[in-house]
Amino acid sequence: MQLQEIKGLGLTTIKYLNELGIYNVDDLINYYPFRYEILENTDPKDIQDQSKIIIGGLTENIPSVFHFNRKLNKMSFHLNTGNFIANVIIFNRAFLKPKLKIGTTITVIGKYDQKHNTITASDIKFGLINKTVIEPIYHSSFKISSSKISKLISKALPYVSITNYLPDSIINKYHFMDRKKAIQTVHNPKDKQTLNKALELLKYEELFTFMLKIGNLKNSQKKATGLSRIVPYDKIETFIGTLPFKLTKDQLKAVQNIYEDLTSSTKMNRLLQGDVGSGKTIVSFISLYINYLGGYQGALMAPTEILASQHYLNFTKLFPNLKVALLTGKLKAKEKKDIQAQIAAGTIDVIIGTHALISENSIYHNLGLVITDEQHRFGVAQRGNLKNKGLTPDILYMSATPIPRTYALTLYGDMDISSIRTMPSGRKPVKTYVKTSKEIKDVLYMMLDQIKAHHQIYVVAPLIEESDKIDLENIYQLEEKMQKAFGKICHIGIMHGKIKDTEKEQIMDKFKQNQIQILISTTVIEVGVDVANATMIVIFDSYRFGLSALHQLRGRVGRNNLDSYCILISDKETQRLNVLTKTNDGFKVSEEDFKLRGGGDIFGLRQSGDMNFKLANIKNDYQLLLKAKEDSSNFLKSPEYNLEKYNYLKNQINNSVNLD
Ligand code: ADP
Numbered sequence: 001m002q003l004q005e006i007k008g009l010g011l012t013t014i015k016y017l018n019e020l021g022i023y024n025v026d027d028l029i030n031y032y033p034f035r036y037e038i039l040e041n042t043d044p045k046d047i048q049d050q051s052k053i054i055i056g057g058l059t060e061n062i063p064s065v066f067h068f069n070r071k072l073n074k075m076s077f078h079l080n081t082g083n084f085i086a087n088v089i090i091f092n093r094a095f096l097k098p099k100l101k102i103g104t105t106i107t108v109i110g111k112y113d114q115k116h117n118t119i120t121a122s123d124i125k126f127g128l129i130n131k132t133v134i135e136p137i138y139h140s141s142f143k144i145s146s147s148k149i150s151k152l153i154s155k156a157l158p159y160v161s162i163t164n165y166l167p168d169s170i171i172n173k174y175h176f177m178d179r180k181k182a183i184q185t186v187h188n189p190k191d192k193q194t195l196n197k198a199l200e201l202l203k204y205e206e207l208f209t210f211m212l213k214i215g216n217l218k219n220s221q222k223k224a225t226g227l228s229r230i231v232p233y234d235k236i237e238t239f240i241g242t243l244p245f246k247l248t249k250d251q252l253k254a255v256q257n258i259y260e261d262l263t264s265s266t267k268m269n270r271l272l273q274g275d276v277g278s279g280k281t282i283v284s285f286i287s288l289y290i291n292y293l294g295g296y297q298g299a300l301m302a303p304t305e306i307l308a309s310q311h312y313l314n315f316t317k318l319f320p321n322l323k324v325a326l327l328t329g330k331l332k333a334k335e336k337k338d339i340q341a342q343i344a345a346g347t348i349d350v351i352i353g354t355h356a357l358i359s360e361n362s363i364y365h366n367l368g369l370v371i372t373d374e375q376h377r378f379g380v381a382q383r384g385n386l387k388n389k390g391l392t393p394d395i396l397y398m399s400a401t402p403i404p405r406t407y408a409l410t411l412y413g414d415m416d417i418s419s420i421r422t423m424p425s426g427r428k429p430v431k432t433y434v435k436t437s438k439e440i441k442d443v444l445y446m447m448l449d450q451i452k453a454h455h456q457i458y459v460v461a462p463l464i465e466e467s468d469k470i471d472l473e474n475i476y477q478l479e480e481k482m483q484k485a486f487g488k489i490c491h492i493g494i495m496h497g498k499i500k501d502t503e504k505e506q507i508m509d510k511f512k513q514n515q516i517q518i519l520i521s522t523t524v525i526e527v528g529v530d531v532a533n534a535t536m537i538v539i540f541d542s543y544r545f546g547l548s549a550l551h552q553l554r555g556r557v558g559r560n561n562l563d564s565y566c567i568l569i570s571d572k573e574t575q576r577l578n579v580l581t582k583t584n585d586g587f588k589v590s591e592e593d594f595k596l597r598g599g600g601d602i603f604g605l606r607q608s609g610d611m612n613f614k615l616a617n618i619k620n621d622y623q624l625l626l627k628a629k630e631d632s633s634n635f636l637k638s639p640e641y642n643l644e645k646y647n648y649l650k651n652q653i654n655n656s657v658n659l660d
Pocket residue numbers: 245246247248251274275276277278279280281282400424425528530
């Protein structure tokens with residue numbers, strides 16, 4: 001059903017919803033909250049410095065508003081809580097000013113700063129809160145707020161019929177809540193218990209569907225026959241001998257695994273996992289070379305244009321005699337057509353590009369190998385998207401997020417795995433320190449040392465998605481501070497998700513060419529970007545990240561033989577963060593990440609791909625995942641699977657495997 005069919009939903013709103021990936025009513029009601037705000041008045045006794053606070057009171061004066069620019073503003077006023085009077089500041093709510101007359105009863109939600117007796121509010125509600133309210137929080141945008149989305153969903157719910165799609169046997173086995181009630185509940189929870197019950201069903205659904213896809217891929221994998229190539233291993237050894245460095249033991253082992261896959265008649269479906277900087281790229285290049293010697297075209301897909309161009313440059317340097325094409329969004333329509341024609345004619349040996357372009361109706365001449373870099377960013381659904389003339393290419397996935405073996409076996413159950421655990425020699429571990437915000441001066445001095453040594457620095461300011469307005473504010477404040485400290489001696493760049501792609505690339509290029517020495521960014525620093533002269537990364541509010549995510553970020557530095565540093569600034573959870581000061585081994589870090597409760601999502605940075613479940617979390621819901629694994633495998637084998645009423649599930653699975 002189309003969004004237009006909902007009464008009172010205008011085209012502008014629809015456009016904003018589209019920007020969030022919501023295109024129809026189903027998308028809308030399946031747009032689950034990513035967390036809940038439990039609203040209970042804070043007991044005045046529990047009010048502490050820097051703690052979260054929810055408190056009601058009367059406004060004491062007329063708010064004053066300060067405009068930074070067209071988009072950013074800051075409003076402040078006094079709130080009388082009955083016990084004390086506090087300053088309240090709130091960003092980007094200037095539009096509330098007319099309603100905030102003196103003596104208005106409101107509830108303020110925010111963070112309390114004792115020294116300044118100030119509440120930095122994230123929200124203001126009119127009236128008092130009398131009982132516990134559970135408020136769903138949705139990923140929102142500048143243009144459409146979480147509460148607006150909530151209202152739209154309530155509006156849309158009566159329009160749709162919601163039916164169970166899990167097998168009956170499973171619903172009965174776990175006494176799951178009815179799907180319709182579950183969907184209503186997650187969007188409009190009345191109490192925690194019912195909410196948990198609803199979440200249980202929806203999480204299970206995600207995990208079950210995912211495991212069903214994996215199980216199905218595994219089955220089709222067994223049946224598929226691959227291409228067997230005749231390639232003498234000497235040639236590979238000769239090439240390896242020409243490299244400026246010696247491959248590590250694990251790199252060699254991975255090359256051998258891949259060589260065996262490519263020269264045998266079983267189809268390759270392999271995951272190459274290894275820490276950032278462990279040297280996966282060269283292994284992928286050698287794989288492309290083996291495939292080329294075997295007489296087939298190969299494709300390397302990168303998640304971003306920046307990475308694609310980086311791979312292209314490196315590859316053409318190593319293999320000047322191969323015909324290589326770079327396929328990215330920057331190409332003009334005609335250039336793209338030309339390249340595609342050459343690919344189809346078979347005059348191109350290796351195609352390097354972004355995922356979208358490589359899979360977009362390119363017709364290959366004889367595609368034999370497909371490699372996806374940073375595979376965790378792509379979903380299972382995309383694993384099978386490549387169209388080719390009757391060939392089933394061998395597939396290699398690369399991931400820089402090592403995950404513990406038990407999880408790998410479950411999540412990548414359909415694949416063989418090669419792991420690179422040893423780092424290239426000569427690599428120095430990144431020296432990691434945890435600092436509190438009070439120690440910022442030390443940090444600035446450490447930065448100064450790096451600048452003086454003509455090195456470059458990443459500064460990361462994490463962005464919470466629900467309130468990116470405030471965070472943008474933060475990142476500009478941070479820029480101001482950095483300008484004050486270093487503006488005279490170096491160039492400072494700033495990058496965040498709201499900057500256009502073309503501009504991002506320009507900034508990244510400048511950083512690469514050392515025209516920018518300090519790059520302030522949210523976590524949009526591209527995975528895999530290689531700027532060897534960057535020797536320091538400073539991460540603010542680092543407690544907001546999981547250890548693996550921090551480890552990934554840390555991997556941006558330490559890419560040569562210089563001493564490099566990672567500074568984690570945090571006033572909380574310093575003990576957890578200390579794990580990173582003790583090890584530079586991504587496998588160990590991810591084990592710790594799994595062991596520690598409550599911290600971070602294993603794949604770290606936000607990403608698309610099926611493993612980025614809307615509700616389920618692989619770590620916290622691991623038991624549920626194991627159930628879903630077993631149940632889905634039984635279901636695949638049972639006669640129930642063939643019933644017409646499970647077509648919805650089947651379609652989901654089939655969308656993910658059409659390698660023909
Ligand atoms: P990642 O695994 O993160 O993709 P890269 O492949 O980008 O890592 O490798 C990081 C850097 O290490 C590259 O500059 C690469 O040339 C270099 N490198 C790779 N293998 C070795 C090795 N065996 N010895 C020394 N340097 C290596």
